Every structure is written in C-alpha cells, then in structure tokens.
Amino acid sequence: MTTPEQGGTVSERRNRSTLVRLIVSAFLMFGFGYALVPFYEKLCQVLDVNNLNKQDNSLPLNTQVDRSRSVTVEFDANLHKLPWNFKPVTGSMVVHPGEVVTIEYEVSNTRQNAVTGQAIPSYTPSAAMQYFQKMECFCFKQQTLSAGEVRRMPVAFLVSPSLPKDINTITLSYTFFEVPGATASVPARDASAGAGG
Amino acid sequence: MAAIPGGADHAHDHDHHQPSGIMRWVTTTNHKDIGSMYLWFSFAMFLVGGVMALVIRAELFQPGLQVVDPDRFNQMTTLHGLIMVFGAIMPAFVGFANWMIPLMIGASDMAFARMNNWSFWLLPPAAILLTSSLLVPGGAAASGWTLYPPLTVQMGIGMDMAIFAVHILGISSIMGSINIVTTLLNMRAPGMTLMKMPLFCWTWLITAYLVIAVMPVLAGAVTMILTDRHFGTSFFNAAGGGDPVLYQHIFWFFGHPEVYIIAIPAFGVVSQVIPAFSRKPLFGYASMVYATSSIAILSFIVWAHHMYTVGMPVAGQLYFMFATMLIAIPTGVKVFNWVATMWRGSLSFETPMLFSIGFLFLFTLGGFSGLVLSMTAVDIQLHDSYYVVAHFHYVMVAGALFSAYAGAYYWLPKWTGHMYDEKLGKLHFWLSIVFFNMTFFVQHFLGLAGMPRRIPDYSLQFAEFNMISSIGAFGFGLSQLVFLVVVLKCIKGGEKASAKPWDGAEGLEWTVPSPAPHHTFETPPVFK
Numbered sequence: 001m002t003t004p005e006q007g008g009t010v011s012e013r014r015n016r017s018t019l020v021r022l023i024v025s026a027f028l029m030f031g032f033g034y035a036l037v038p039f040y041e042k043l044c045q046v047l048d049v050n051n052l053n054k055q056d057n058s059l060p061l062n063t064q065v066d067r068s069r070s071v072t073v074e075f076d077a078n079l080h081k082l083p084w085n086f087k088p089v090t091g092s093m094v095v096h097p098g099e100v101v102t103i104e105y106e107v108s109n110t111r112q113n114a115v116t117g118q119a120i121p122s123y124t125p126s127a128a129m130q131y132f133q134k135m136e137c138f139c140f141k142q143q144t145l146s147a148g149e150v151r152r153m154p155v156a157f158l159v160s161p162s163l164p165k166d167i168n169t170i171t172l173s174y175t176f177f178e179v180p181g182a183t184a185s186v187p188a189r190d191a192s193a194g195a196g197g
Numbered sequence: 198m199a200a201i202p203g204g205a206d207h208a209h210d211h212d213h214h215q216p217s218g219i220m221r222w223v224t225t226t227n228h229k230d231i232g233s234m235y236l237w238f239s240f241a242m243f244l245v246g247g248v249m250a251l252v253i254r255a256e257l258f259q260p261g262l263q264v265v266d267p268d269r270f271n272q273m274t275t276l277h278g279l280i281m282v283f284g285a286i287m288p289a290f291v292g293f294a295n296w297m298i299p300l301m302i303g304a305s306d307m308a309f310a311r312m313n314n315w316s317f318w319l320l321p322p323a324a325i326l327l328t329s330s331l332l333v334p335g336g337a338a339a340s341g342w343t344l345y346p347p348l349t350v351q352m353g354i355g356m357d358m359a360i361f362a363v364h365i366l367g368i369s370s371i372m373g374s375i376n377i378v379t380t381l382l383n384m385r386a387p388g389m390t391l392m393k394m395p396l397f398c399w400t401w402l403i404t405a406y407l408v409i410a411v412m413p414v415l416a417g418a419v420t421m422i423l424t425d426r427h428f429g430t431s432f433f434n435a436a437g438g439g440d441p442v443l444y445q446h447i448f449w450f451f452g453h454p455e456v457y458i459i460a461i462p463a464f465g466v467v468s469q470v471i472p473a474f475s476r477k478p479l480f481g482y483a484s485m486v487y488a489t490s491s492i493a494i495l496s497f498i499v500w501a502h503h504m505y506t507v508g509m510p511v512a513g514q515l516y517f518m519f520a521t522m523l524i525a526i527p528t529g530v531k532v533f534n535w536v537a538t539m540w541r542g543s544l545s546f547e548t549p550m551l552f553s554i555g556f557l558f559l560f561t562l563g564g565f566s567g568l569v570l571s572m573t574a575v576d577i578q579l580h581d582s583y584y585v586v587a588h589f590h591y592v593m594v595a596g597a598l599f600s601a602y603a604g605a606y607y608w609l610p611k612w613t614g615h616m617y618d619e620k621l622g623k624l625h626f627w628l629s630i631v632f633f634n635m636t637f638f639v640q641h642f643l644g645l646a647g648m649p650r651r652i653p654d655y656s657l658q659f660a661e662f663n664m665i666s667s668i669g670a671f672g673f674g675l676s677q678l679v680f681l682v683v684v685l686k687c688i689k690g691g692e693k694a695s696a697k698p699w700d701g702a703e704g705l706e707w708t709v710p711s712p713a714p715h716h717t718f719e720t721p722p723v724f725k
Contacts, residue, residue, distance in 0.1 A: 011383055015308045018379040026371050026413050033417025033447055037432060040443050049510055 065098040066161040073159070075103060076173035082117055083110050084145070086176055089152070097161040104152045105138065105174070109145035116144040117176040124171040131160040132170060142179055223318070226310035227715060228295045231317050233612070235292030236605070238320055240681070242284035243598075245328060247674050249277040254636075254670035256653050257663050270653035271339035272355075276327060278342025279359065282459065283366040284324055286593065289601045290462035291316075291373045294401045297608065298377060300706035300713060301395045303386030303722040308379035316372035323365040330358035341651055343448055344418075346433035346441045350425050357426070360419045367412040374405035374412075381405075386705070388724035392486070395704050396479060399486050400465030403493045407454045407461070410497075415451040418444060442507050449500035457496045460592060461489055463560075463600035464531060467553045469704070470603045471535050474550035475542030476701035481534040488527035488534075495524050505576045514573040521571035525564065532561055547699075548622030552603035555630050556596060563591025566641065581651075584644025590637045599629070602680065607702075609687050610694030614712030617687040621679055628676035635669030 073095055075088035089104040109115055119139040123129040134140075138153035145151060159170065216224055222234060252273045256264040265273065295313065299306055307313045330337040335353025338344065344363075349356055381402045385394065394402075421432040421444070431437025433444045472479045479485065502521045505514055535557055544550070566588040570576050579585060602625075609617050639662040648659045655663065697707035705724065709717045 014383045015379050018382055019309065019375060022375040022378055022409055026375075026409050029410050030413035030417050033414040033450075034421075036414075036447050036450065037421075037443065040440070040446060044440075047510060 078175040108150040131163040232296030239289035246280035254667040258667040272337040304384035319369040326362040330355040374408035396468035397465035418447040466604035473702040480537035488530040491527040549607035556599040559595030582644035587640035615691035625679040632672035
C-alpha cells in the first residue's frame with residue numbers, strides 16, 4: 001500500500017501541475033476570444049476596411065478648386081447614321097480642376113418622325129477619363145426627339161484635382177447612335193392606347 | 198477531495214465497491230466503463246442526428262414543400278449539424294480515447310478518473326437541452342450550426358438552450374482533453390517515449406491541445422451572443438457599433454481547428470488499422486507525427502477561407518487561399534504514408550480494413566474538393582452551395598465516421614471478448630459506401646449547378662439529383678442499423694476472441710486478455 005501510494009503522490013503531483021497548466025490555458029483562450037474583439041476593431045481601423053462610420057471624403061476633395069492650374073476642355077459632337085444636327089454650344093473652355101462647370105449641347109431632329117438616340121462619350125487622352133466626372137449628362141439616358149424638335153441639353157462636370165499634371169487639354173467627344181426600335185414602339189403604343197380608349 | 202486517484206486506485210476501488218444497476222454507470226470512474234458510455238451515447242446521438250438528416254432529405258426528395266415547414270427545416274439543418282459534430286463524432290473519438298489510450302500506453306486508468314466521469318455525465322444534459330429545444334415556443338435554433346448573428350440574436354428561447362448546450366458540451370470536451378493530455382504526458386509505461394507512442398495516442402495528444410485551445414474561444418463567441426441577446430451588449434449588433442462579421446471571424450477561429458479536432462483522431466484510428474491488416478509497421482511514423490502537428494498548427498491561420506464572401510481585402514483573400522492550400526502538403530504526406538504502408542503488405546480485407554480503405558479513398562476525394570473550395574475565385578461561386586455540403590460530408594462521414602467504424606470493428610473483440618459477425622460487418626461496409634456515394638456524390642453536381650444549401654425548396658432542374666440523393670440517404674441511414682445488430686450480437690456472444698485476434702496488430706492493448714478485464718496494467722508493463 002505504501003509503495004504505490006508514494007509512487008502515486010509523485011505522479012499525482014505531476015498530474016496536478018499539468019491539470020493546473022491546462023486549465024489556465026483554457027481560461028486564457030476564453031479571454032483570447034474576447035481579446036479578438038478589440039483586435040478586430042483595431043485591425044479594421046488600421047487597414048481602413050469595414051468602417052461604417054467613415055465619412056465619404058471624396059466629395060469635399062472634389063470641391064477643392066485648384067486655381068493654380070487650368071485645363072482646356074474641348075467639346076466635340078458626332079453623329080452615327082442619324083439625320084440630326086448635333087453641336088456643342090461652346091466649342092471649348094478653360095476650367096480649373098475641381099470647378100463644377102455646366103455647358104450645353106444643341107440637337108435638332110431633321111426627320112419627319114420621332115427618333116430616339118443614345119449618346120456615347122469618349123475622351124482624349126483616354127487616361128483623362130477617370131478624372132473627368134460628369135454630374136449631369138444627356139448621355140445618361142436615351143433621348144427621344146419628336147419631328148423637327150430642337151433641344152438644348154446640359155452637361156455638368158468637373159475635372160478632378162488629381163488629374164496628372166501633364167494633361168493640359170481634354171477632348172470630350174459625344175457620338176449619337178440611333179436606338180433602333182425604341183421610337184417605332186412609341187407611336188405603336190400610342191395607337192393601341194388610342195384604340196383601347 | 199478524492200478527485201485524483203492517480204496511481205492510487207487500489208484504495209479508490211475499496212472505497213466504492215461496484216455499486217450495481219444504474220448506479221454502477223452513474224458513479225463509475227473506470228476508463229473502460231466511461232469509454233463504453235461515450236461510445237453508446239455518441240451512437241444514440243448519431244441516430245438522432247441521422248433522423249434529422251432524413252427529415253431534411255425527405256423534404257428535399259421533391260421540389261416544393263411537403264414534409265416540414267421551412268422553419269422546422271431550418272431547425273433540422275441546425276440541430277443535425279450541432280448534434281453530429283458535438284454529440285456524435287467528438288464523443289465517439291473521446292470514447293475511443295478513454296477505452297484505448299490507457300491500454301495503449303500501459304496506464305491503469307485516465308489521470309483524473311472522477312473528472313472523467315463528470316465529463317461524460319455533462320453530455321446527456323446538453324443533449325436533452327438541444328433536442329428538447331424543438332418543443333419550446335419558436336422552436337429550436339434555426340440559424341445553421343454556425344450560429345451566425347444577426348439571426349441568432351433575434352431568435353427565441355430555443356437559441357438560449359442551444360447556447361447553453363454548446364457551453365456544456367464545450368466544458369465536457371475540455372475536461373476530457375485535459376484528462377487525455379495529462380494521461381499521455383505523465384502516465385506512459387516506463388520505456389515508452391513520446392516517439393514510441395502508438396499513432397492514435399499522438400493524434401489524440403494533438404487533438405486534445407486543439408480542443409483546449411479553441412473550445413474556449415467558441416464558448417466566448419456564444420457567450421457574446423448571449424449577452425447581446427439579454428444584457429444589452431453590442432458585440433455583433435451594427436446598430437450598437439458591433440459587427441456581425443466579427444462573429445464569423447471568432448467562430449471560424451474555433452471552427453477550422455474544430456474540423457481537425459474531428460479529423461485528426463480519425464487519422465489516428467486509421468493509422469492503427471492499416472498497418473495491422475497490411476502486416477507491416479506504419480510507413481513513416483515520424484513524418485506522420487510531424488504532418489499531424491503541422492496540420493494542427495496550420496489550422497489556426499486559415500479560418501477566413503470559410504468567409505471569402507464577407508468582403509475582405511484582396512490581400513486577405515490571397516493570404517487565406519495560399520495558407521489553406523498549404524494544408525494539402527502535410528495531408529498528402531499522411532495519405533501517401535498510408536498507401537505506402539499497404540504497398541507490398543500482405544493485405545487482408547476484414548471489415549476494419551475495408552472501412553479504412555473506404556476512408557482513404559473518400560477522405561482524399563473530400564480533401565480534393567476542399568482544395569477546389571480553397572480557391573477564392575471558385576469559392577465565391579460555390580459558397581453556401583451543395584458543393585460545400587458534399588465536400589464536408591466526404592470528410593466528416595467518409596472521413597471521421599468511417600474511421601470510427603474501422604476502429605469499432607478493430608477493437609470490438611477487445612471490448613466484448615467476442616468476434617463480431619464478419620459477414621454482417623462487410624455487408625454494413627458495402628451498404629454504407631454505396632449509399633454514401635449515392636447520397637453525397639450527386640450533391641457536387643447540385644452545388645456546381647447552383648443549388649444553395651439550407652433551403653427547403655429548389656427549382657425544378659435540381660429534381661433528379663435530389664431524388665437520387667434522398668434515396669441514398671435513406672439507404673445509408675437504414676444500413677447503420679446493421680452496425681447496431683453487429684454490436685449487439687457481438688456483446689451477446691460469438692466466437693471467443695483471443696488476446697490478439699488480429700495477427701498483424703501491434704501494441705500493448707493486445708497483451709491483455711479479451712475482453713479487457715475491468716482493471717488492467719495496475720503495475721505498469723515494461724515497454725521495449
């Protein structure tokens with residue numbers, strides 16, 4: 001009885017110290033789970049991800065008008081198989097980066113029926129595209145002109161202040177394409193509505 | 198407090214001389230009794246979770262809603278997952294550990310026999326909490342086993358019951374793991390160094406450390422949900438400045454090691470069985486130990502591959518993708534070692550070996566689909582689809598469950614003293630492997646075609662594969678009853694088993710008679 005008990009006490013002591021260490025580890029890991037909360041918040045803050053309270057500071061940046069330099073913006077108008085007259089009211093202008101400018105294009109329908117067109121913008125140099133921000137543009141939606149209609153359409157834009165210094169002239173060019181079928185359905189719908197009424 | 202009998206269990210036995218009837222099982226501190234209780238408990242929970250799976254498959258047999266309403270369906274998927282992971286697979290391997298580790302290392306019992314009793318008897322209350330939550334108003338937790346907020350913050354009392362059940366199951370498995378680590382570190386027979394331990398002991402040593410490291414993190418995560426629900430904290434509530442994505446990070450910090458907690462003991466069992474039936478020592482023992490440890494360490498740094506779609510930075514996605522792919526290397530080492538063990542062995546194909554080879558094939562397949570899912574770009578397409586369901590059933594069912602069967606058939610003669618019915622065992626294997634593949638292989642196609650998981654209805658183009666899968670599931674479920682018959686028959690009688698019924702088996706457990714007497718290795722054996 002005595003010999004195994006003495007052996008027992010030694011192994012008992014060893015077992016006890018292992019037990020204590022493992023229980024402490026388990027509690028530490030429980031704490032670690034909670035420590036992940038501030039750790040996660042800090043990490044999101046540092047990496048600037050997932051920040052729900054973040055101000056969208058891209059807008060205030062754009063309103064900072066950079067008066068130290070100016071850019072020439074040229075306006076161009078093209079038609080693709082469309083019997084319209086289409087031209088910018090202003091041929092070109094000098095703007096400061098960050099300045100909001102509104103210009104107008106004039107378009108007239110020379111046909112005897114309604115025609116729907118869609119304008120597609122393009123930029124020269126093409127690298128300027130990402131710095132050219134349009135707030136309002138007739139190219140955002142299709143334009144339907146009734147027979148002989150003349151329309152003035154505004155474009156509100158700004159050139160981002162982060163425009164590279166080596167770009168001094170930007171050409172904004174629109175091409176109007178006819179949207180086939182879009183206008184044909186308009187009178188047809190009118191007719192059926194009239195028949196129904 | 199007589200909690201720690203240690204080497205002094207002679208005295209212990211005189212104090213409690215074998216109460217009979219139910220009290221024998223309630224008060225037992227014997228590792229073999231507790232091991233048996235763990236195994237029976239896990240099998241019972243396996244059947245309960247299996248019935249839930251069959252409810253799911255019955256609902257998915259045809260498009261439309263026929264069997265259960267969607268709310269019940271969600272409760273079924275949730276409880277099926279929780280019960281299978283925490284109630285069936287984990288306790289099954291703890292049962293193996295309790296039975297076999299003292300026998301394998303020549304110890305008389307587990308280090309803390311009284312705590313061992315406690316860690317088992319915590320399980321039934323947790324199981325009752327989980328299953329009875331189906332009956333409370335609002336029903337059981339219906340958030341999926343991952344318990345993601347905000348759903349879990351909004352649900353009824355069934356959610357609280359699930360949280361407490363997870364707490365209890367966590368405490369139980371931590372206690373069990375502390376016991377296993379202490380036993381393995383301090384109570385090995387003289388001469389048995391760590392690198393001479395059977396590989397099953399190694400895998401459990403590593404697993405137990407994983408459990409102690411991550412189960413408390415899960416406990417923390419569900420405690421945060423609990424305080425968010427009832428005590429006005431805002432860990433995961435965006436309105437209060439919290440973040441639901443944070444829960445996913447904490448959960449998967451637990452969750453990924455958890456899948457290895459399930460898989461690594463399965464590796465251990467297979468590493469015992471394959472050498473025995475190849476009649477060759479395990480190929481690359483040391484590399485197996487290092488590979489298992491690498492898998493365990495890597496498991497801590499790959500968790501976010503479960504959540505590629507939360508909108509993490511590309512650098513994060515790339516990191517988690519490559520770290521995840523890295524795990525294929527130690528896993529490949531293990532697979533090739535098992536294959537090399539069989540290479541030019543004198544193989545025989547008894548049921549344990551069949552299940553081990555089934556494990557080897559299908560676990561590798563599941564590993565490959567895991568590799569597919571590790572790729573961020575692919576995963577974003579397959580996330581939360583049936584492809585994922587197929588993947589993790591290949592590693593959980595064909596991996597962990599098949600290996601548990603291999604172990605059960607392998608050690609049944611040692612436990613009961615009788616040989617099991619080999620014919621029925623083989624029938625069980627062939628039915629299982631055919632119906633398993635019928636159930637889950639087609640789910641790869643469903644997932645690739647875009648069928649989401651955890652949804653009770655689906656569009657018509659998925660009908661055929663779902664029908665095949667449901668038929669397979671019922672076949673698979675019913676075939677598991679064959680195992681019950683085998684075990685009951687084996688307990689009642691059958692051919693007497695010798696101390697070492699498998700001629701190729703190695704290890705101290707085969708030096709004690711079959712059935713293993715109540716007390717073994719009271720004086721430590723000498724291990725050469």
